[in-house]
Amino acid sequence: MKPYRPEPFTDFSDTENHEALAASIRLVQGELGREYPLIIGGRRIMTEDTFNSINPSNSSQIIGTMSKANAQLAEQAIQSAGETFQVWSQTPVRERARLLFKAAAILRRRKHEFNAWLMLEAGKPRAEADADTAEAIDFMEYYGRQMIEMSETASSKLVWMNGEDNDLQYIPLGVGVVIPPWNFPLAIMAGMTTAAVVAGNTVVLKPASATPVVAFKFIELMEEAGMPAGVAQFLPGSGSEIGDFLVTHKLTRFISFTGSREVGQRIFELSAKSAPGQIWLKRFVGELGGKDAIVVDGEADLEAAARAIVSSAFGYSGQKCSACSRAIVHHKVYDAVLERCIELTANLTAGDVLDFGNYTGPVIDRSAYNKISGYMETGASEGRLMLGGGKADTPGYFIQPAIFADLGPDSVLMQEEIFGPILAFCKAGSFDEALDIANNTDYGLTGAVFSTNPSHLEAARSRFHVGNLYINRKCTGAIVGVHPFGGFNMSGTDSKAGGPDYLLQFTQLKLISEQL
Ligand code: NAD
16 A cells, blocks of 8 residues: 655645635535534434534634533443444455545545534634545545554564464454544544544544534544444534543543643543543543644754744644744843844734735634633733733634743743743743753643754753754644654653554454464
């Protein structure tokens, strides 16, 4: 099988692409406000209890009204996944992989439509939406190939022994609960779901409450690609109402979670307890938050560093787990880097993503807006506000990218994940000290270093304790298969999404030895 080349990003300066997206936005705008059902065993179920998904650029606009599951429907969803597992787990690997390749092909054809949904439901600027869609395509192409390779080469890695036939098989686990975040509503949700499914598991997908329509559209697309009923149940609902029920259910074999540290730690704890009648230890795959830093040495390309800091800090309003929220800069170049970042940031506007001139869109919802506003106040008491922070909560949740200078390494702005457009600058006395400051958090997701000093770069390679370390480039923008993604410490279980070992987490290895 030929290696896969990552999906290229769309060039929107090309008129044809620009117009194709504009047409898709019009199409999607015509579909806003519809009602969406749950999907259990392929059946559509409308509930009386509903919630709305809203456009964060225009909070009076309803993207869709979602049916909302309760414990009884969650029970049905688990049972349906359990029944379908008996059949799906026996489906040949190549057939399961083909489902992902077909879904990737359909998504490639419909990418502007999905881009438009991402822009309207998640407030993604078009380039960020396009990268989200491309990553979803990449995940499916990659995991499909990975599953085939794993299953067809497992036994060949065994040592041969005379008189025996030995066979290794990656078999699926069972029913998985998939709980994705809203910030990559297509890529992460699709990657988590299809990785579990291609490995032969069946799932209950509880989409993020801010972005359920994108998830519904994706499950429909999987059905169009030929996914049998019952392989993936679509179950929107409140985390607190059905989350615990799904996580603690005795038939749940694994939980694949991506989201905040608080929720992730709680689910990890709950999943460790066995329910009455449960006959396995649940597996928890958890990708959590980050407090990512870019370190700038006294000897470095300062222009490249400043550009990387600004783009990593403020792309999608800093709402990426990999976003740079700390710039740790050698004292010799601190003022120069700070000044250049301020200049670059001064030109960035936050506004409706349908106006392509805006660099960034809104933050996701009212609660994020309030939380980030609180950190603006904390920053003002801990450091110096250099620019930004202007806010407007109508018609959408807009916050201008903000830079604070002179933060201490232990300050709140240097320690807590803000998940918004706030960048903290901290001065380091030496390169060594800069690495100490960079490692001085509970997290360990991404980090970057700018330096031209080879021995400093070697020191960073061994000492900077993050799952994804980037040298002389930005700390966001991991590409499937190229930069397997996952973090250390409180950033999670380092599952390395988009990497060669990711699918191991959704399989168990069976050895069959026959005496000849
Ligand atoms: P969140 O923890 O609030 O929610 C994540 C998911 O959990 C959502 O689907 C939510 O509905 C669900 N949930 C909430 N409470 C629950 C409960 N009690 N039981 C079960 N499910 C529950 O996170 P978020 O705001 O959606 O996402 C942002 C966070 O995700 C940030 O911390 C970010 O760093 C992290 N993230 C990490 C990665 C990574 O790869 N490490 C990638 C993207 C986002």
